[in-house]
Amino acid sequence: MGVVQGDQMVLNIGPQHPSTHGVLRLKVVTDGEIVSDITPIIGYLHRCFEKHCENSTYEQVIPYTDRCDYIASMNNNFGYVVAMEELMEIKVPERVEYIRVIMAELNRIASHLLALGTYGLDVGAFTPFLYMFRDRERILDIFELTCGARLLYNYMWVGGVSHDLPVGFVETVYNFLDYFEPKVQEYNDILTFNKIFIERTADVGVLLPEVAISFGVSGPNLRGSGVKWDIRKDEPYSIYERFDFDVPVGQGLVGTMGDCWDRFYVRVLEMIESTKILRQALKDIPANGDVHQALPKKIRPPKGSIYRRTESPRGDLGYYIISDGSPQPYRLKMRSPAFTALSVLNEISRGWMLSDVIAVLGSLDIVLGEIDR
């Protein structure tokens, strides 16, 4: 006298499906509308980044890091150069530190805007997507002004940055902040506190803190579950300890703590915190300084290994670098936050309706370039 079980159907979502945010295939076992098992099948974008690194010099790795998480390339560059500088014991000039923080935080806002906009799209709200892309465009313009590229920057180098800030940069960013800060309220009005949106996302895909930690989930997804963990605060790198900002965590404002809505709202709040950091950095940045001053003539780190993590918009981005004293890395491993986030999908969306799986997947904000590497 077992459990009565209806006919099960195996359904493939992707690899070419707009809601999978890239080339991801989900093998979903459904019982009617209810999902009983999900197997994510990844690797469609696999380029063996790590093997490429072993055949490139340390400088040549930086453009590859751009292409891993292509939504937040600045943050990927940042993580790599921070690890390399720690390995080589390079002290970079003050101005470079400020420039890097400004770029990383601008990129964090751009990344969250994309995450929030496409999430609206996933659950059926088209208009907010256009609002957010309109504003993200302004950040990309700032990047274009600085280094000529809009998506893949190769901007941060070991020991410095590729170009100094252009004339009028600080005013441009101030103008952007003046424009952007009131817009957050607009997003909240049109999407975050929209009743239909709350119905779709609140109480759905609840991720308990212990489960999140065991699955290695990090960044906004972990903070959405109420765990106050942000590497910028807890293991400060670069000059983050100088800035005054909060670490927003999910509180279950409209549903249960750790649901899709919490993960969404944490990202909204993080954008506000990033604007706070930006204003402080713009105020304190040294007016002059050579951004190429600390560039090493030859990048040959001493023998040894290092594991360093930084906070990318998706979470703990770690680099494990092993050097044998030659100009090429002996081994380079990237710990991708989106990889761990995707692994939790089956755990938190089993038992929900098929349409909720899309809501949960979108709320995890994955980037396939980084998962597949």
Place this chain on the structure above:
Amino acid sequence: MTDNQEQLIQEAVEKALQGDMDAVNNIEDRVTRSKAKAALVKAKREAAKTSAEPSSEDKSEESATESKPAPLSLNQKIAGIIASQFPGTVDEESSSETHIQLQPAKWFDVAQYLRDDPACLFDSLQCVTGVDLGEESELEVRYNLHSMTHRHAVEIRIACARNNPKVPSVETVWHIGDWFERETYDMFGIEFEGHRDLRRILLPDDWEGWPLRKDYEVQETYHGIVVPKVKEGWE
């Protein structure tokens, strides 16, 4: 060479050693000047030798006295805890302040202990890195553990044989171990014993070989598609 000349050189060298190079440079006779410079180089070299010897002794004494009261690094502390709980698992010779070298045999029990013991509480497996230590030597798996409660981190390293690499799986200790171990298996062919679903994750199921091993050779064709060779390293 007259005594007068020798005396001149000696005086100039002494002045130069105290920082006054003009004394040497102002010697009018070219030959005497170059002799003075040669003498200066010799004198400097000897001075460096005599000053280096006692200073290096000083340093070693200093470091010896420093290392005694120096606090153990977290890796060393945790290594001590593991060694007392599971005798014979820690390879103390290869361990250092930055990592703990373990024998693979009891790794599963050690991992469980590290996760649950109140002094350790490593509830988060941050990263699993496979390493090929060279074509003639072993493979190694490196685990970066982190505790959300104590906010501390350690690195565990486990080596395994190249031709039959086996390491106990910790997939049931930390959930993320599942995907991390599959990735390491995919790239290095390290078999994680006890893993319930050990198969390739990033590469297709029918791919041949372990790409991140140093002796990896790309298969020539894959489903009739010619696989381009990996570019040779940069000189």
